[in-house]
Structures are given as C-alpha cells and as structure tokens.
Amino acid sequence: DIQLTxxxxxxxxxxxxRVTITCRAxxxxxxxxxxxxxxxxxxxxxxxxxxxxxxxxxxxRFSGSxxxxxxxxxxxxxxxxxxxxxxxxxxxxxxxxxxxxTKVDIK
Amino acid sequence: xxxxxxxxxxxxxxxxxxKVSCKASGYTFTSYAMNWVRQxxxxxxxxxxxxxxxxxxxxxxxxxxxxxxxxxDTSVSTAYLQxxxxxxxxxxxxxxxxxxxxxxxWGQGTLVTVSS
Numbered sequence: 625d626i627q628l629t630x631x632x633x634x635x636x637x638x639x640x641x642r643v644t645i646t647c648r649a650x651x652x653x654x655x656x657x658x659x660x661x662x663x664x665x666x667x668x669x670x671x672x673x674x675x676x677x678x679x680x681x682x683x684x685r686f687s688g689s690x691x692x693x694x695x696x697x698x699x700x701x702x703x704x705x706x707x708x709x710x711x712x713x714x715x716x717x718x719x720x721x722x723x724x725x726t727k728v729d730i731k
Numbered sequence: 732x733x734x735x736x737x738x739x740x741x742x743x744x745x746x747x748x749x750k751v752s753c754k755a756s757g758y759t760f761t762s763y764a765m766n767w768v769r770q771x772x773x774x775x776x777x778x779x780x781x782x783x784x785x786x787x788x789x790x791x792x793x794x795x796x797x798x799x800x801x802x803x804d805t806s807v808s809t810a811y812l813q814x815x816x817x818x819x820x821x822x823x824x825x826x827x828x829x830x831x832x833x834x835x836x837w838g839q840g841t842l843v844t845v846s847s
Contacts, residue, residue: 625793656832658832658833658834660776660834662776666839667826667837667838667839667840668768668776668826668828668834668837669837670833670834670835670836673832673833673835674832674833679833679835711775711776713776713778713834715831715832715833718790718792719778719780719792719793720766720778720781721778722775722776722777722778723775724775725775725776
C-alpha cells in the first residue's frame with residue numbers, strides 16, 4: 625500500500641498568512657493526488673485534483689503542485705473560513721489512501 | 732445540482748446490523764464509481780472501498796472484508812453500506828463519495844454509534 629505523510633500535522637497561522645502544507649508518498653504516484661478541506665462536523669470538500677487542478681468554485685488562493693512523491697498545497701492569503709483540517713489522498717493505486725491530515729488553526 | 736444524501740444517524744447495540752443509504756441525484760448514477768470512507772471520532776479519513784455502479788462489483792479495502800457489504804439499487808440511484816455484527820470500534824461517521832480519480836461530491840455523513 626502507498627503511505628502518505630503530511631507536514632506539519634498542526635499549523636497555527638494568522639489571517640493573511642501564506643500557508644504551505646506538504647504531502648509525501650512512499651512511492652511515486654505521478655500526479656494522482658487530491659487535496660480536501662474538512663471543517664468540524666462537515667464532510668470533506670474537494671479542493672485540488674490531479675495534483676494541481678483547482679476544483680470548480682474553489683477560490684484561487686488555493687493552489688497545488690508536485691508530482692511523483694512530493695506535493696504541496698498552498699493558501700496564498702489565509703482567510704477566516706480556511707481554518708480547517710486538510711487531507712491529501714493518492715489515487716494512483718488501490719487502496720486509495722489518505723494522509724493523516726494537517727490542522728490549520730488561528731494564531 | 733449533483734448531490735449525495737445519506738440516511739440519518741443510527742444507534743445500535745453490539746452484534747446488531749446497520750444499513751446506511753446514499754441517494755444520488757443530479758447525474759447519471761451508473762456513470763461514476765461510489766466510494767465509502769470511514770472517520771472514527773477525532774480521527775482521519777479511511778477509505779473502505781468502492782463499488783462499480785455499472786456492474787455492482789464491490790472492492791473492499793483490507794480491514795473491511797467479511798462484515799461490510801456494498802450494494803446498489805440503480806432504480807433509485809442509491810448505494811448502500813451494510814455492516815453486520817457491529818462492534819464498539821465501528822462507531823464512526825461513514826461517508827459515501829462519488830468518483831474514481833477524485834472524490835466529489837461527498838454525502839453529508841452518517842454517524843453510526845455502537846453502544847450497549
């Protein structure tokens with residue numbers, strides 16, 4: 625199975641900050657990576673797929689990059705509604721594993 | 732609009748069974764795979780497997796074989812997750828999610844609580 629790690633696990637930031645989350649895969653997954661945002665008590669929401677394609681309706685302050693084994697999710701200017709937990713997911717092979725999550729909290 | 736609507740919360744005793752439904756609307760049900768994802772309290776997301784909505788063929792992740800069954804009723808565009816012989820550790824929110832190479836949309840989640 626492909627394992628995903630995320631760093632950091634927890635991030636404290638202020639409104640307006642630039643935030644970067646890293647996801648690393650235990651083996652190459654090409655660009656088969658998605659990013660999701662989850663707020664407490666809510667279902668995950670797709671932000672980015674195919675490593676860098678912004679899902680329709682998602683603000684352009686979110687961006688994704690990377691291929692192979694290292695990927696990043698960047699929020700260019702953190703907004704109050706962005707405080708949430710972010711998960712990466714690989715879709716290169718089965719099982720479709722998720723990373724452990726990165727919680728973004730208010731500083 | 733495309734949406735998945737799941738059935739409501741369940742409280743079950745150990746050893747009982749539960750069946751969670753996921754009703755799709757706004758798209759052709761048989762054109763997309765359906766996945767199931769578990770989230771235990773305070774924990775991350777765990778992919779349980781998927782079902783081919785064309786053939787009805789399910790694929791289960793390791794750890795979700797035996798007591799877990801995915802099924803469909805294509806006449807009402809609905810996917811089902813049945814869990815038998817429930818244990819306390821099955822307490823979680825269960826999500827359905829459409830798609831093969833990215834999951835979108837997701838159902839709102841169904842909380843299954845197993846307690847005596």
